[in-house]
């Protein structure tokens with residue numbers, strides 16, 4: 201539950217989505233749950249060119265290639281973890297990276313969102329595809345909480 205209203209919400213990764221002219225830059229869409237199930241009302245979309253989200257949308261980033269909803273901050277609202285396995289890190293091709301966007305009462309917010317990549321944590325980066333599989337049992341690209 202991302203917004204704390206008691207109804208489960210669904211994050212859907214759309215890694216094949218173009219952002220402007222940048223093919224397969226990718227995005228994540230949050231669909232909010234309500235009394236009668238999931239609804240498009242109040243749906244939110246985030247990508248690397250969303251204000252406040254670290255990074256820049258580039259062709260082939262595959263942002264949203266994996267998603268997970270997990271309360272990282274411990275406030276009872278699920279937060280979005282999203283991977284972009286096609287993210288290049290400088291000259292390192294497909295090093296990949298992972299983002300965290302916080303859940304608040306209105307849904308997800310890009311404010312204070314953070315990104316980590318293998319270089320940040322001292323892990324091997326070349327073609328690491330970091331963030332390729334975050335989804336646990338929910339299957340690739342979608343997460344419910």
Ligand SMILES: [Ca+2]
Nearest residue numbers: 202203207209
């Ligand atoms: Ca909810």
Ligand SMILES: [Ca+2]
Nearest residue numbers: 256257258261
């Ligand atoms: Ca990027």
Ligand SMILES: [Ca+2]
Nearest residue numbers: 271273275277
């Ligand atoms: Ca939280």
